[in-house]
Amino acid sequence: MKTASLTNNITYHEKRPTIQVLLETETGKEIRIAFKKDQVMKEHKTPFPIVVEIFEGKIDFGLNGTVHSLKKGDLISLEGGVPHDLTAMENSIVRLSLNKADSAKRVEDVAKNS
Template sequence: MKVASLVDQLEYNDSRPTIQVLMETETGKEIRIAFKEGHVMKEHKTPFPIVVEIFEGAIDFGVNGKIHHLKKGDLIALEGGVPHDLMATKTSTVRLSLNKLDSAKRVEDVVSKS
């Protein structure tokens, strides 16, 4: 059994989103991304399917040139290889579910280049 929290030890960076791996299981990884309003993750792709949950706040989630206005409680799933970008329209906490074969380092690299 593993236990994690989306709200405990939540930290925000002034200049870019903050990434924290909350848990890793046999099948996947759960990552928390903390955005301050205005933070951006530039367009990128993942090699594997992902699920994104807006736990708190609001995010503009761009997919193939279309913006999806996601708010607290919304989920979006993408197949691998789909270009997407994110912009926080409010201070937000996002849960990212990754495939076991994907890496948190890849997500950190996206943030560092945004």
């Protein structure tokens, strides 16, 4: 058994979203992304399917030229290879579920380069 918390020990980076791996299992990874208001993850794509949950706050999620306003409790899933971007409309906590074969470093690189 493994445990983690989406709300404990949150660190907000001043210039970019903060990425933290919370759990890693045989099949996937659970990552917390902490956004300060107005922080962005520029358009990017993942090689594998993902699920994004807005745990706290509001995120504008850009997908195929359309912005989806997501709020606390909303979920969105994407197949691999789909370009998307995120903009925090307020301080937000996002839970990202990754395939085991995907890399948390890839997510960190997206945040650093945004």
